[in-house]
Amino acid sequence: MDADLKEIEAHEKEPGFVDGYLLYLLASASHLASGQFHEELRGAGIRVPEWRVLACLRDDDGQMVTQLARFALMEQSHLTKTIDQMTERGLVTRRSDEVDRRRVRIFLSDKGRELANGLVSQAKAHEDRLVRQLGASDIAQIKSFLSHMVETLENNE
Amino acid sequence: MDADLKEIEAHEKEPGFVDGYLLYLLASASHLASGQFHEELRGAGIRVPEWRVLACLRDDDGQMVTQLARFALMEQSHLTKTIDQMTERGLVTRRSDEVDRRRVRIFLSDKGRELANGLVSQAKAHEDRLVRQLGASDIAQIKSFLSHMVETLENNE
């Protein structure tokens, strides 16, 4: 009996579709890796969407809602609600755009910025550990591929 | 005035943390790419968690709930509820394990398998288009990195 059949018998099954499917690989890598950091967030009493908003605003403060929602990978109405909560907690403030008053711009408060800075430090530390754990020397390549992918998909839709 | 400062003035801002953060790149690449296929699913009246369950069972039928939940990247109690719905729709069946009767094994129905096969074909077609769109010659490398990442993170937790 040849090796392949033996594997099947032992229920190590045929290759299967999912394990080689790009979207599944991306989703599960993201899920597992982010899961680790999300644990840390929980410890700090921060929810994932809040973290995303904090990090995105730290990079570019005063974004308008729609734009920020795309950047933070969330749906607009959900962001609006997240902003409500974060406003309550004194992490961000809303200010309507001077020029186009439909637009609402979101700004970090001092408290929010401090929190964001701390979390970004944690995130960097976590990323370092992760990369070491992966023993990935070619991490720059991976990042560059992913960036390319993001750029392509953003523009083409 | 040097180039860097000019950029800042033009609000093309400093590099920022998020754009180079591995977990963000993974999450957004996954979000954008999967988003495309999820549109197709919507068209077919299938929800994302249902698709995941179908695809996972197609690769390995009769999984127990906990195991399937991990594979399908969802939380156990949520899977239980998804299974309820899919059972209603005649896509899967529950059968309790002969040996250990705490365990519940989930099987595709004929209808479910047919649906799964069709969706997997769509997924393959979509992946082909995506890879072509990305002009990615080194896609095998990427996949292998992601697989390695998933394996590492699965075992180490």
Add this chain to the structure above:
DNA sequence: TCGTTTTATATGATATCGCATATTATATTT
């Protein structure tokens, strides 16, 4: 074997998410 612990799934309550649409402001057309 009885009590305790662990494991697997289900359930119920709560919070989150997302769609459809309302509201308000700007742009465009006539």
Add this chain to the structure above:
DNA sequence: AAATATAATATGCGATATCATATAAAACGA
């Protein structure tokens, strides 16, 4: 300038997701 169309955000509501825990079966210990 009025009417209409488009754009940005908010809101309501139903669906989904998650947490904590209940239930039930098996494994383990004394």
